[in-house]
Amino acid sequence: MSAEFLKERLAALGPKPEPESDAALPDPAAPYQAHGRASNAPVYTLHCALGKDGFRSFQYAHLDSDSAFRIEPRGHVITVRFAGTRTVAVTIRGRNLGRLYDYLHQHRIPWLMRADRDFADGADKQPLITAIEIEEVTERTAH
Numbered sequence: 001m002s003a004e005f006l007k008e009r010l011a012a013l014g015p016k017p018e019p020e021s022d023a024a025l026p027d028p029a030a031p032y033q034a035h036g037r038a039s040n041a042p043v044y045t046l047h048c049a050l051g052k053d054g055f056r057s058f059q060y061a062h063l064d065s066d067s068a069f070r071i072e073p074r075g076h077v078i079t080v081r082f083a084g085t086r087t088v089a090v091t092i093r094g095r096n097l098g099r100l101y102d103y104l105h106q107h108r109i110p111w112l113m114r115a116d117r118d119f120a121d122g123a124d125k126q127p128l129i130t131a132i133e134i135e136e137v138t139e140r141t142a143h
Contacts, residue, residue: 024110025047025049025055025111026049026111026113032113032115033113034094034097034100034112034113034115034126034127034128034129035100035103035109035111035112035113035127035129036109036110036111036112038103038106038108038109039108039109039110040108041108042060042106042107042108043060043107043108043109043110044059044060044061044107045057045058045059045060045110046058046059046060046104046109046110046111046112047110047111047112048090048111048112048114048132048134049111049112049113049114050114050132051114051116056134058082058084058088058090059082059084060107062082062083062084063080063081063082063104063105063107064080064081064082064083064087066081067079067080067081067101067104067105069097069098069101074093075093075094075095075097075130076093076094076095076096076097076098076101077091077092077093078091078092078097078100078101078104079091079092080092080104081137086136086137087136087137088134088135088136088137089134089135089136089137090132090133090134091131091132091133091134091135092112092129092131092132093129093130093131093132093133094115094127094128094129094130094131095127095128095130096125096126096127096128097127097129099127100112100127112129112132113129114129114130114131114132115128115129115130
């Protein structure tokens, strides 16, 4: 084998530019999406896009088994808890969130985005997140 052949093969096998990941944080200039596309494999982190308040991120490894999905007059409510160094409750309010609830428990959603305004009545069946509330759980609020 010639040295030139080896150089060509190594160059061909070398690092390739990575395609843009669906798990990347959402582009603020893009049209609204309630959440990133569900990954085929589990992801490690859930990022919450909070508009002008920036992002909060949580490791799926800390997702607690105590969660809830409720239907209220104004829409759906998902409550999940992350028990890292501090226990934090994340409450997600919106419409058409049933599938999101399932994907969260499968660790397949890379990010959530709170809408900066309410949209139509949800008749199109697209998910809409109207609020993401993050609260540290203390002994008093745990019950």
